[in-house]
Amino acid sequence: MTKITTALLATSLAASALLADGPILAQKTQRDVTKLTPTSKAWEYVKATTIHLYPQTALTMNDRKANELNAKAKAKEARVKAIHDGKNIAFLLEWLDGTRSIQRGYRSDVYADGFAVQFPVDYRDPTKLPYIGMGSDGRPVVIHLQKAVEKVYEPNGNGDVSMRQNILSKNAFGDDTVEFAQKVGALAVKDYQRSFISEGFRSMTEIKDGSEKFSADMKYGDNVWKGTLVRPLKDSYLNLKGAFPVAFAAWDGAKLNRDGQKLLSGWLAVKMVDENGGEKLVAELTAAAKGDAEHGKELIEQNGCTGCHQISGLSPASYMAPGLDNVGGYSTAAYLRESLVDPSAVVVPGYNRNAHPSAVWYNLDHGKRVSTMPPYPLDDKSLDDMVAYLKTLKSEVK
Amino acid sequence: MYWNNVETYPGTGYPKNWMEMGGGFDEAGDLQAGVVPNIEADYGVPWDYNHDQLQFGAQLKPNVEPTWGPNWDEDEGAGDFPNDNYFFYIPRICNHCSNPGCLSACPRDAIFKRDQDGVVLVDLDRCQGYRYCIAGCPYKKIYFNPKISKSEKCILCFPRVEKGLPPAFAQQCVGRIRFVGFLDDEEGQVHKLVHKYKVALPLRSDYGTQPNVYYVPPTEAPPKFDAEGRIIEGSNRVPMEELEQLFGPEVHQAMKTLRAEMKKRKETGKSELMDILIAYKHSDMFRLDQEYYQSIAKKSGISLAPIDNRYIQGKNTPNKFKFKVVEYD
Numbered sequence: 001m002t003k004i005t006t007a008l009l010a011t012s013l014a015a016s017a018l019l020a021d022g023p024i025l026a027q028k029t030q031r032d033v034t035k036l037t038p039t040s041k042a043w044e045y046v047k048a049t050t051i052h053l054y055p056q057t058a059l060t061m062n063d064r065k066a067n068e069l070n071a072k073a074k075a076k077e078a079r080v081k082a083i084h085d086g087k088n089i090a091f092l093l094e095w096l097d098g099t100r101s102i103q104r105g106y107r108s109d110v111y112a113d114g115f116a117v118q119f120p121v122d123y124r125d126p127t128k129l130p131y132i133g134m135g136s137d138g139r140p141v142v143i144h145l146q147k148a149v150e151k152v153y154e155p156n157g158n159g160d161v162s163m164r165q166n167i168l169s170k171n172a173f174g175d176d177t178v179e180f181a182q183k184v185g186a187l188a189v190k191d192y193q194r195s196f197i198s199e200g201f202r203s204m205t206e207i208k209d210g211s212e213k214f215s216a217d218m219k220y221g222d223n224v225w226k227g228t229l230v231r232p233l234k235d236s237y238l239n240l241k242g243a244f245p246v247a248f249a250a251w252d253g254a255k256l257n258r259d260g261q262k263l264l265s266g267w268l269a270v271k272m273v274d275e276n277g278g279e280k281l282v283a284e285l286t287a288a289a290k291g292d293a294e295h296g297k298e299l300i301e302q303n304g305c306t307g308c309h310q311i312s313g314l315s316p317a318s319y320m321a322p323g324l325d326n327v328g329g330y331s332t333a334a335y336l337r338e339s340l341v342d343p344s345a346v347v348v349p350g351y352n353r354n355a356h357p358s359a360v361w362y363n364l365d366h367g368k369r370v371s372t373m374p375p376y377p378l379d380d381k382s383l384d385d386m387v388a389y390l391k392t393l394k395s396e397v398k
Numbered sequence: 399m400y401w402n403n404v405e406t407y408p409g410t411g412y413p414k415n416w417m418e419m420g421g422g423f424d425e426a427g428d429l430q431a432g433v434v435p436n437i438e439a440d441y442g443v444p445w446d447y448n449h450d451q452l453q454f455g456a457q458l459k460p461n462v463e464p465t466w467g468p469n470w471d472e473d474e475g476a477g478d479f480p481n482d483n484y485f486f487y488i489p490r491i492c493n494h495c496s497n498p499g500c501l502s503a504c505p506r507d508a509i510f511k512r513d514q515d516g517v518v519l520v521d522l523d524r525c526q527g528y529r530y531c532i533a534g535c536p537y538k539k540i541y542f543n544p545k546i547s548k549s550e551k552c553i554l555c556f557p558r559v560e561k562g563l564p565p566a567f568a569q570q571c572v573g574r575i576r577f578v579g580f581l582d583d584e585e586g587q588v589h590k591l592v593h594k595y596k597v598a599l600p601l602r603s604d605y606g607t608q609p610n611v612y613y614v615p616p617t618e619a620p621p622k623f624d625a626e627g628r629i630i631e632g633s634n635r636v637p638m639e640e641l642e643q644l645f646g647p648e649v650h651q652a653m654k655t656l657r658a659e660m661k662k663r664k665e666t667g668k669s670e671l672m673d674i675l676i677a678y679k680h681s682d683m684f685r686l687d688q689e690y691y692q693s694i695a696k697k698s699g700i701s702l703a704p705i706d707n708r709y710i711q712g713k714n715t716p717n718k719f720k721f722k723v724v725e726y727d
Contacts, residue, residue, distance in 0.1 A: 061505070062421075062429050062430070062431045062432060062503050062530055062533050062534050063431060063433070063434065063529075063530060063533045064420055064432055065433050065434075105545065106437060106443075106544050106545075107437055107544055108434060108435060108436060108437040108529075108532075108541075108542045109433075109434040109435065109436050109437070109529075192547070201506070201507075202507040204506065205524075206523075206526075258527075258529075259505055259528040259530070260505060
């Protein structure tokens with residue numbers, strides 16, 4: 001009876017799932033969530049939240065083919081579900097991808113579909129969250145990454161069905177499976193599941209000592225990828241309580257996506273049902289822009305922002321500073337405001353100074369990146385208006 | 399995939415058409431977008447033959463259908479055989495550029511150039527296999543290892559170099575065509591060839607990476623024949639335009655110098671340049687100094703081999719334990 005009630009509740013909630021303005025609700029369950037997979041029945045009883053993933057266009061990478069394929073990339077809709085059991089939390093991310101790209105051995109120019117889930121280590125002050133792209137100095141993030149790999153192995157690559165074996169059938173085959181996995185490993189087809197800790201692009205470090213106990217999985221069907229991430233609410237890196245921020249990214253291997261060539265959400269609030277706290281965070285991450293965007297646009301033009309930054313329709317063709325075309329999609333209002341007042345707070349590295357066209361947008365001062373952009377310590381109203389405008393900068397959702 | 403290859407020029411090279419795959423810098427110094435070669439179409443997959451079955455009457459055949467490989471167009475060259483056909487060989491390794499395209503392209507800081515000797519290395523702990531380095535290198539001399547999902551490249555045998563030994567590719571070369579040394583060592587052969595006589599030139603310096611591998615261009619090719627099969631005096635089969643494309647306009651002066659020194663040697667029996675190029679002694683060809691590295695190691699308080707601790711796994715990454723879990727009220 002309880003189950004039916006829950007199912008009905010889930011159905012009614014699903015009808016209102018297309019409300020991205022509120023937080024992602026992490027449902028509470030008495031059951032163990034650590035065994036959830038992308039196809040688990042339990043997900044049917046969890047409310048979905050629609051989110052948007054935006055092309056990360058701050059920097060242009062130097063892969064010619066990938067840039068051609070992604071030139072007109074639009075934002076993508078995705079659905080997120082979350083459920084926790086008091087000790088662990090599980091996320092399900094569903095997104096449309098018309099091309100199933102799998103990581104295979106012995107390919108030099110093939111990239112896998114994949115997804116990542118990012119958490120800030122410290123989210124006590126919701127106005128000082130880490131930079132969305134791999135965190136920032138003094139503001140570390142934990143990132144879990146899963147790339148699509150084939151789970152049913154066939155070692156000779158010829159589609160030889162008699163050589164196929166499901167790697168999950170360990171009980172039936174025992175040591176044979178281990179030996180088989182080694183053979184497959186030698187063929188360069190193995191699971192690609194990694195955890196990182198990062199304080200900005202260059203510091204991203206893989207956690208390889210096994211101290212990060214997460215599991216992830218991906219399943220494809222009907223042009224949709226379903227990816228799950230299950231991790232403890234508390235471990236030596238994170239302490240997820242009440243409400244906390246999360247960000248999602250998805251890569252499309254068919255478009256040669258990897259690294260910065262991805263679709264990315266902004267910081268989204270997750271509210272754990274039956275847990276107290278986090279109201280301030282939820283309010284900050286779900287609030288509508290409070291300024292006058294039209295006036296903000298005028299201020300952006302008056303202050304010469306487009307002299308360096310790319311804003312489609314406003315800037316000349318060439319530019320030097322990070323592109324702002326999707327900045328409203330993946331940045332919080334607080335981050336945008338901070339960037340105006342203190343541009344050196346987060347400086348997106350241009351890799352080598354020569355990596356990006358025409359001019360440098362930062363200098364190195366004793367190893368620290370200092371932005372060449374001057375601070376704009378404007379009055380609160382002007383800053384609100386500019387932020388409101390910048391929040392409107394995001395590509396259309398496909 | 400081969401870190402070091404010798405290709406026939408003119409030819410498509412290895413990987414196939416590498417000179418058309420982008421990378422490097424434009425005149426303004428901006429990194430250019432490039433492409434990542436395909437392992438089958440551009441590098442070629444090694445194949446084997448069914449030798450075991452030949453005794454049972456089978457035809458000799460490869461185990462895969464080969465479509466490309468290193469030296470696929472070996473000795474083909476260009477021109478009209480036998481009148482003016484021509485080719486020469488270009489040995490190619492990583493150029494350990496002063497301004498490496500691979501380093502500029504890496505978003506992870508996984509590639510570094512050593513201050514001590516300019517050797518360009520990949521930190522495999524940092525590399526995540528994005529392959530932008532391959533797109534950024536105009537020589538396509540950094541490779542993706544699909545088995546470990548990371549990029550790898552020529553390390554210039556730096557553990558040998560640190561011990562004062564030349565890289566293996568140079569020491570083992572039976573033709574003694576390779577000299578290794580510090581460019582700023584004025585007594586060294588490398589300095590003399592590059593700066594004093596200016597006969598050693600970088601390959602495709604127009605890519606803007608300031609490559610550090612230098613070539614003495616080929617001066618002596620057979621003459622051309624006329625329709626009657628007679629030698630055309632003063633003719634040269636290798637078009638200067640081809641050499642200019644590879645080595646820049648300086649190739650004209652280099653050729654002049656080489657020919658003049660050859661003549662001088664013939665007439666007087668003396669030419670320092672010819673003595674260098676004949677390469678009598680290994681000790682002259684490789685001026686590397688273990689003391690140099692030992693002094694650096696001593697100064698840094700680290701043990702030799704490798705002196706560069708960035709290469710040690712995890713050394714370049716911050717200690718993750720500095721991130722304390724936040725305790726909430």
